[in-house]
Amino acid sequence: MCEANAYLVEGDETNLIMEAVDTVEPEEDGVRLVSIFGDQKFIKARIHALSLVEHKVYLKA
Amino acid sequence: MCEANAYLVEGDETNLIMEAVDTVEPEEDGVRLVSIFGDQKFIKARIHALSLVEHKVYLKA
Incomplete structure (x- = not known):
């Protein structure tokens, strides 16, 4: 399976925000993440x- | 390996533009794709x- 982990980059910090991400959909003012479990x-x-x-997706605020 | 195929969505058409994509980097006026072969x-x-x-990355013009 090729799901990924999503990380939020804020300054010098990179924090894991969601594991097992399947779909990523940029929207108007953010990004929607959906995991393989449906979360x-x-x-x-x-x-x-x-x-x-x-297996990494980096997001930035 | 979890490389993906990149597709460009234009109206009703979805065309494969690059196979075996490893990194995807949004830039000022577009997106840079780099394959596992370095292309x-x-x-x-x-x-x-x-x-x-x-294993799909969808881009839209």
């Missing part, structure tokens, strides 16, 4: 970078 | 959605 989170941030081979 | 493409588009379990 949803809406984060007021934008996609900063993806590193798919490392 | 790079810069696309004047934004990230529309990710479906990581399906």
Whole structure:
């Protein structure tokens, strides 16, 4: 399975905000994350970078 | 390996623009894609959605 972990980058800190992310949908004022378990989170941030081979999605506020 | 295929959504059409994408970096006026082979493409588009379990990155112009 190729789900990823989502991290929020804030200044020097990078914090894990959701594991096992399947879908990522940028919206007007944030990003919607949905995990493979169906959990949803809406984060007021934008996609900063993806590193798919490392299973990482970086968001930045 | 969890690289993905990148697709460009234009109206009703969805076209494959790059296979085996590793990193995706949104920039000022587009998105930089880098494949696991080191190939790079810069696309004047934004990230529309990710479906990581399906290995798909959707961009929209």
